[in-house]
Amino acid sequence: MSDTATVRPLRAAEVTEWDLTADVVIAGYGIAGACAAIEAARAGADVLVLERTGGWGGAAALSGGYVYLGGGTGLQRALGFEDSPENMEKFLLAALGPGVDTAKIHDYCEGSVEHFDWLVEQGVPFKQEFWGEPGWEPPHDEGLMYSGGENAAPFNTIASPAPRGHLPQMQNKRTGLKGGGFMLMKPLSEVVESLGVRAEYDVRLQRLVVGDDDRVVGVAARRYGKPVLIRARRGVVLATGSFAYNEQMIENYAPRLIGRPGAAIEEHDGIGIRVAQALGADVAHMDATEVAFFGDPQLLARGILVNGRGQRYIAEDTYGGRIGQATLIQQENQAYLIIDEQSLEQGQGTETATPFFRQPPKWAAETVAELESDMGLPAGALQATVEVYNRHAADSADPLFGKKPQWVRPLGTPLAGFDLRGFTAGFTLGGLRTDLDSRVLHVSGEPIAGLYAAGRCTSGICAGGYVSGASLGDGSFYGRRAGIAAAANTAAAAPLMDSAAAPLIDSADQ
Amino acid sequence: MSDTATVRPLRAAEVTEWDLTADVVIAGYGIAGACAAIEAARAGADVLVLERTGGWGGAAALSGGYVYLGGGTGLQRALGFEDSPENMEKFLLAALGPGVDTAKIHDYCEGSVEHFDWLVEQGVPFKQEFWGEPGWEPPHDEGLMYSGGENAAPFNTIASPAPRGHLPQMQNKRTGLKGGGFMLMKPLSEVVESLGVRAEYDVRLQRLVVGDDDRVVGVAARRYGKPVLIRARRGVVLATGSFAYNEQMIENYAPRLIGRPGAAIEEHDGIGIRVAQALGADVAHMDATEVAFFGDPQLLARGILVNGRGQRYIAEDTYGGRIGQATLIQQENQAYLIIDEQSLEQGQGTETATPFFRQPPKWAAETVAELESDMGLPAGALQATVEVYNRHAADSADPLFGKKPQWVRPLGTPLAGFDLRGFTAGFTLGGLRTDLDSRVLHVSGEPIAGLYAAGRCTSGICAGGYVSGASLGDGSFYGRRAGIAAAANTAAAAPLMDSAAAPLIDSADQ
The missing domain is CATH 3.50.50.60 (FAD/NAD(P)-binding domain)
Structure with missing residues (x-):
């Protein structure tokens, strides 16, 4: 057959x-x-x-093993994060719509704390450690992380930010043999058998x-x-x-x-x-x-992401999955990362840089005008974007997209451009x-x-x-x-x- | 029940x-x-x-009565437009995708000329007159019009532009009682009865x-x-x-x-x-x-359309339905039309302005900076957009979106802003x-x-x-x-x- x-x-x-x-x-x-x-x-x-x-x-x-849970789970509380089913619901209604099954989201948020306890009872290990840096996954075996842009614009003004990405404690992270998904399924399968x-x-x-x-x-x-x-x-x-x-x-x-x-x-x-x-x-x-975006969150947050016309289109410090969706659905899969040398070194220098996203920039230039020209963008387009960005970045502000002040700094020179066109899968x-x-x-x-x-x-x-x-x-x-x-x-x-x-x-x- | x-x-x-x-x-x-x-x-x-x-x-x-036909219909030929099933197919594959039923599109293009003849045989009237202005519908009883952005970017570089919106000849256009759709269905229903x-x-x-x-x-x-x-x-x-x-x-x-x-x-x-x-x-x-956009095409072509961040996002002289889709799906339904006084008067002065789209601008200002501020846009955002637009418009060029030279002219002052947020339905x-x-x-x-x-x-x-x-x-x-x-x-x-x-x-x- x-x-x-x-x-x-x-x-x-x-x-x-x-x-x-x-x-x-x-x-x-x-x-x-x-x-x-x-x-x-x-x-x-x-x-x-x-x-x-x-x-x-x-x-x-x-898979990576993220389980999206909240409303005040044992892990959230142990790590000092306040959350409630109502707060979680407010976020999910904003982040997962339009057209969500509102009854299901309500139900899921109401039952989330119990569900976390249940997973723990089945033997799924969650380490009481929080990872707060932008990243694809935590670099070690941390148990909690932001995983949906909760602490980024526009959601940080809609609901009170709380991390809800619950990660089973990994073993041998480096080899990937016992990643979060394996450490989730292993105890569950043992219970099934028992x-x-x-x-x-x-x-x-x-x-x-x-x-x-x-x-x-x-x-x-x-x-x-x-x-x-x-x-x-x-x-x-x-x-x-x-x-x-x-x-x-x-x-x-x-x-x-x-x-x-x-x-x-x-x-x-x-x-x-x-x-x-x-x-x-x-x-x-x-x-x-779901649309994953294969750009290093540590670099994205420090630079600006522009579309095929040199325009910014999203808060660069948000969840990578939102960047992926915006890029694929709204920007014809065209994306470039523009970053200055100082930020590039900073971002790549942290231990949180995602190793498998390491790639050299495609372009390097002394000025924005030169970079724009090398990239083949219309004259003035990228310059205008950087000008507006830098104007507000001088005050650590991003009125266009609301990137958090900690990541907002005027772009200096020299600069690099990464070609991230087609860097999506889902x-x-x-x-x-x-x-x-x-x-x-x-x-x-x-x-x-x-x-x-x-x-x-x-x-x-x-x-x-x-x-x-x-x-x-x-x-x-x-x-x-x-x-x-x-x-x-x-x-x-x-x-x-x-x-x-x-x-x-x-x-x-x- | x-x-x-x-x-x-x-x-x-x-x-x-x-x-x-x-x-x-x-x-x-x-x-x-x-x-x-x-x-x-x-x-x-x-x-x-x-x-x-x-x-x-x-x-x-x-409905308005448009029937999308081509490949060299009798009406297209009588009005001097060259088209072929292959050319039509090339356009439709680009305009209706991704994920189109390619067999159906091929079949439809191959059968289009015969289908036009069939409609004529059933008594559907098509007046041998072309209307070439941007518009929602032709102002009178013209029979042929561009109805999908065939002659706008990016399609005018993908296939040879040919108008394919075939309109049954209207009667009493002003009252709307015998619009194109009625004039299509009336003869067909008579044949059915006969x-x-x-x-x-x-x-x-x-x-x-x-x-x-x-x-x-x-x-x-x-x-x-x-x-x-x-x-x-x-x-x-x-x-x-x-x-x-x-x-x-x-x-x-x-x-x-x-x-x-x-x-x-x-x-x-x-x-x-x-x-x-x-x-x-x-x-x-x-x-x-389908997403209709309730902005007057005569004004859109003459101005610039910007999103909630003051960025342009589409060639303003394209098909309104593409503008509607881009606005609703890619720009969160946020759209503003920026136009200078001279173009506003020109656009509203033509007999082709769509009467039911007539509305006064929401904002009027002496400078772009003033307009930007009145509209509540981030400082510098609209100014940067106009600066880039005007830089190339001086050469009648629009390298960002490819608007046709005939509509590209630097924006002067004073200017007006139309609030077109939420102007979509589908x-x-x-x-x-x-x-x-x-x-x-x-x-x-x-x-x-x-x-x-x-x-x-x-x-x-x-x-x-x-x-x-x-x-x-x-x-x-x-x-x-x-x-x-x-x-x-x-x-x-x-x-x-x-x-x-x-x-x-x-x-x-x-």
């Missing part, structure tokens, strides 16, 4: 024999799948996790199996090319990740990412979204994308529309019986914006909800091929 | 009696529905059009009716609150328009339009999209939107994914048997960009295709409640 095999549901009536059976069947053993498995097992369900690769982890294990959850590897989800009443009762999968039919007595949880590597879906839904997918693993082919859409599931914000944030219990919603607005989803195959707390940690955050948070809700769906454990089951289509509403 | 009634398909087995029957049933009597009806009837099908309002017309009849097509009004589509094999065999509708069941022997054509007025869908898919819907009629509630999604239909580019361009025969595609990639769609309930030739006339253009073009394909679907006219029909799910592909 090829990858283009049908994703249409298989009718249970066509199934003569199930290969495997469980109460709750979870497709995908990343962050959402692991958390769903733990909660479903704790609720007394017999749980089976299907994973298409050879082991647990998913994109989560290879709870007696079964896991089957090299099993690829192909289709959902539905009863006569359109209730989801299992999945059809492939293992080494052979069909495997798995019955789910109570429910199926989709936790299969984004569609960043499905070219057709990228073209249809999020074409700005054509040619620049940035998810951690290529297994993110959107299969979970497609099998549910085939049942009439609704989707949301399919165009939304993954998709859109997916299945789910409710607060992670039930997959039909386009009619009703939940699809027996079907749950969490993680990046769903549209979570993000609409257009992003903060680092939102994906592991809502994936783990709503993964747990999916596990709880699926395990509680005991009414579904009725005889399977009962064609007399009440039809879901209520003819009375005609 | 409320508007939130289920959109899940109704099983034909539950239908005891059909109220109406036809070979081809078309939902929606706008441009796509009318063209589908004509072609289906000409192909020998018995055709029934269902319209939820009290008469034919849809959004089309109330072909013996039946039309039923005040009938609202609610659900699709499907056979045991998931083939679409009819529709369930409501008329004055009572259910109406309509059987379609060969096929159902969805032609129900956009989802601009469905708040939930706007929030999920195109949140930048929250609070600023701009479709011609409020009936555009996305029902056609939802009933098909409930069958597993795929959608595409649901975030894409309609949605995303919708059902269809093939070149207007068959609705399932997420599996296969067509859904018996289901066709055209017009703004489909994702047509546009992905992210827009040109005026694309909607009536692809709506009429693929409306015809839908009618032809549905009428030809005679294999479907099998007995209806035949539960022994071969299941669409081929168990062999397990």
Whole structure:
């Protein structure tokens, strides 16, 4: 069966024999799948996790490991940061919109402190140390960091800044073998195992199996090319990740990412979204994308970032993901960093400079006019930009974008120019529309019986914006909800091929 | 039944009696529905059009009437404009992307000349007169105009500029009673009637009716609150328009339009999209939107348009819809027009100034510095912008954006500032994914048997960009295709409640 095999549901009536059976069947053993498995097992369900690769982890294990949490978590408090669910909500509504699922954001903020405690209880280590410098990730094993521009304009005037990027304590940071994502997934997978959850590897989800009443009762999968039919007595949880590597879906839904997918693993082919859409599931914000920007935050904050016309377009000291989105979506992926020699040396001299972003400047010049000319920018354009910047920088002010005074200093000479055109890549944030219990919603607005989803195959707390940690955050948070809700769906454990089951289509509403 | 009634398909087995029957049933009597009806009837099908309002017309009849056509139409040739399908395709690929359906654009360009001839044959009048001034619409009854920035940067360097906005000859332009859209729909509706097509009004589509094999065999509708069941022997054509007025869908898919819907009629509630999604239909580019900008093109071309930071961001002489998209999506809906007194008088003095855009400037000042200060812009920001603009304008050049020399002149004094913040509104361009025969595609990639769609309930030739006339253009073009394909679907006219029909799910592909 090829990858283009049908994703249409298989009718249970066509199934003569199930290969495997469980109460709750979870497709995908990343962050959402692991958390769903733990909660479903704790609720007394017999749980089976299907994973298409050879082991647990998913994109989560290879990621940086940020979990976006706040509202006054134990870690925030221990490090002296004040936060509240209301303050967190105010920030997320501003940063992740427009069009966010406001109920989900409220719910997520309200539950965030408990969720942090839960992660700690599962054994996820968070070191009580804060890292406050601009950076891609903290340089060592620090546990808390700003990860969404909370302390940068315009958000620092909308909500009280609090760092919410919670990072599992890394080991062997230098080799990357035990990064934050691994240190998140490792203890979770151990808990999963300790709870007696079964896991089957090299099993690829192909289709959902539905009863006569359109209730989801299992999945059809492939293992080494052979069909495997798995019955789910109570429910199926989709936790299969984004569609960043499905070219057709990228073209249809999020074409700005054509040619620049940035998810951690290529297994993110959107299969979970497609099998549910085939049942009439609704989707949301399919165009939304995380966009990473591969410029060193230590240099960005100290210089000015200009577009293809030499104009500034963002506060350079904000979250890199916001710079990425602004560059790709609003500036045609054109970006140059202009920085003077003194700041360049300062920025590259800190131990916080991000090593893999090290590159030499493309241009060096004695004056702005010379640099402008060397870069091929229209005469006067960059000079005008620097003039306006320097005029206010003399007073440590940035009235155009509100960069924080600590980073604002008139640009001197000589100067360097970095060519950051095309320095973006991203993954998709859109997916299945789910409710607060992670039930997959039909386009009619009703939940699809027996079907749950969490993680990046769903549209979570993000609409257009992003903060680092939102994906592991809502994936783990709503993964747990999916596990709880699926395990509680005991009414579904009725005889399977009962064609007399009440039809879901209520003819009375005609 | 409320508007939130289920959109899940109704099983034909539950239908005891059909109220109406036809070979081809078309939902929606706008441009796509009318063209589908004509072609289906000409192909020998018995055709029934269902319209939820009290008469034919849809959004089309109330629109400006632009039909985007080219490649060397009779009208283009008569007015001395050279064009070719290849040239048109080059432009559309650049203007409507990224992520366009390249097969559809190629197909549309190849068929454009024939489609123009067809419209003329149906009696749509096009006056052989060209209007070459910047404008919202031509001031009189001219038949041809630039309507997508073809002759502006950057497109005038990508393809050879040719006007392709074909306008049905208006009558009583001043009162608007017989605008271009009306003059397009009137003859088409007359042809529909002359072909013996039946039309039923005040009938609202609610659900699709499907056979045991998931083939679409009819529709369930409501008329004055009572259910109406309509059987379609060969096929159902969805032609129900956009989802601009469905708040939930706007929030999920195109949140930048929250609070600023701009479709011609409020009936555009996305029902056609939802009933098909409930069958597993795929959608595409649901975030894409047309965005109108309510600034007078005659003034825009003569002045400079700046964002909330006093920076220019687009060639001011381009298509208004591009200005609208750039303003809403890339500039947070912040726009100001800066123009000197001389140009203001010139622009407002022409007969081409758009009367309903007339407004007094908000600010008037003797110098740029004074204007900048009055507008509350950061000191030096607007001055730097004008300085750079004027530096090159002295040579009639605009190296930043490529505005055409004829509109480039240094800004003098005194000056005026127009506050154009929030001057945008739009309609949605995303919708059902269809093939070149207007068959609705399932997420599996296969067509859904018996289901066709055209017009703004489909994702047509546009992905992210827009040109005026694309909607009536692809709506009429693929409306015809839908009618032809549905009428030809005679294999479907099998007995209806035949539960022994071969299941669409081929168990062999397990």
